[in-house]
Amino acid sequence: MHAWPASEVPALPGKGRDLTIHDTATGGPVTLDPGPVARIYVCGITPYDATHIGHAATYNAFDLVQRVWLDTKRQVHYVQNVTDVDDPLLERAARDNVDWVSLAEQETTLFREDMTALRMLPPRHYIGAVEAIPGIVPLVERLRDSGAAYELDGDVYFSVEADPHFGGVANLDAAAMRLLSAERGGDPDRPGKKNPLDPMLWMAAREGEPSWDGASLGRGRPGWHIECVAIALDHLGMGFDVQGGGSDLAFPHHEMGASHAQALTGEFPMAKAYVHAGMVGLDGHKMSKSRGNLVFVSTLRREGVDPAAIRLALLSHHYRADWEWTDQVLQDALARLERWRAAVSRPDGPSAETLVDEIREALADDLDAPSALLAVDRWAALQEERGGTDEGAPGVVSRAVDALMGVAL
Structure with missing residues (x-):
């Protein structure tokens, strides 16, 4: 599966700072020192609807x-998956009487277009769950054969007790884990499971649903968590730098994935930092496809909203915060974009040397994008009030905002 085209990242003078970021597993900040190649895995979409905010x-x-890593002169090995077969996708296809493969392809294409418009840097490897199945089957067999997994009426379940570190990602108690398992794709009440939290690794073929050859597992399809594990281990190996996703993935997805990988390899941890973004709400509730309270990136683009303004709206909130999308958020971003573009359109301006340092410092400190925006606001205000004599300053600001925040001025 192919990703989307990469936008050029301007080179900046000097060198950025090492990233300190909040790790869900430890509950505090960690400073990452990845070496010459930083490794990151971010969980991708289940493509049954368009990209929302x-x-x-x-x-x-x-x-x-x-x-931030590129600004430290490192290379980045970024991997992202697409869960292109899963219950929500099959249910949506059945509801709309469309082919599930076509639906997945259509929404993945739209996702690529949205990412391109927003100047998101593409992954080096963009892997669909379906194409990963040949690599998933042997992992499930290994877990079963080692005693870390067991069969139940043809399905194969992972035993959470096989990983002594289970529970160390989200750090939740058993009651909270059971509740979230039921809400987020698990089946804690199924009779016959060794532990209610045990997640499915391989689902035996169901009538009317797609299935694949699973060798000794029989025909079926993989569970959710093992898909990402297979892709991450294949392309990044154990101990990669960041496992990322929304905060709703900490449990069960990242918790279970870490345990799968650790049971398979005997190594710990799967990732050096588990990093989770907050949830965006609309009308008092988290945006979700099940609730239908969604603001789609593609809809905003069709309405003529500049993607740079959408990006500024996202940057105006700290990535770990839960926040609410409103018309005012977008209007503020549009006004900021207009001020910034006016400021960099002049032939000269106030010195930008300290500004670049301020942006770097803010982003290296747990991705504090709101502080980085305020630093640029201050420079733009000086430009508007009294200008400056540094002929290179507007260009430096424009390149820094592009390189470090992905906003093209």
């Missing part, structure tokens, strides 16, 4: 991670 906020956060 909540998705965009998550991918914006991890785009910033990439940009």
Whole structure:
């Protein structure tokens, strides 16, 4: 599966700071020192509907991670998946009487277009769950054969007790985990499971649903968590730098994925930092496809909203914060974009040397994009009030905002 085209990242003078970021597993900040190649895995979409602002906020956060690393003169090995077969996709296709494969392809194409418009840097590897199945089957067999998994009426379940570190990502108690498992795709009440929290690794073929050859597992399709594990281990290996996604993925998805990988390899941890973006709400509730309270990136673009303004709206909130999308958020972003473009359109201006440092410092400090925006606001205000004599300053500001925040002025 192909990703989307990369926008050029301007080179800046000097070198950025190492990234300190909040790690869900430890509950505090960690300073990452990835070496010459930083490795990041971000969980992708289930393509049964268009990209909404909540998705965009998550991918914006991890785009910033990439940009901070690139500014430290590192390479970035970024991997993202597409869950292109799953119950919600099949249910939507059945509801709309369309082919599930065509629906997945259509929405993945739209996602690529949205990411391109928003200047999100593409992954080096963009892998669909279906294309990963040949690599998933042997992992499930290994877990079963080692005793870390078991069969139940033809399905294969992972035993959470096989990983002594289980529970160390989201750090939730058993009651909270059971509740979230039921809400987020698990089946804690199924009779016969060794532990209610045990997640499915391989679902035996169901009538009327797609299935694939699973060798000794029989025909079926993979569970949700093992898909990302197979892709991450194949392309990044254990101990990669950042496992990323929305905060709703901390449990069960990232918790279970870490345990799968750790049971398979005997190594710990799967990722050095588990990083989670906050949820975006609308009308008092988290944006979700099930509730239908969505603002789509593609709809805003069709209405003529500049993608740079959408990006500024996302950047105006700290990535870990839960926040509400409103018309005022967008209007503020549009006004900011207009001020910034006016400021960099002049032939000269106030010195921007300290501004670049301010942006770097803010983003290296747990991706503090709102502080970075305020730094640019201050420079733009000086430009408007009294201008300056530095002929290179507007160009430096324009390149810094593009390189570090993905906003083209």
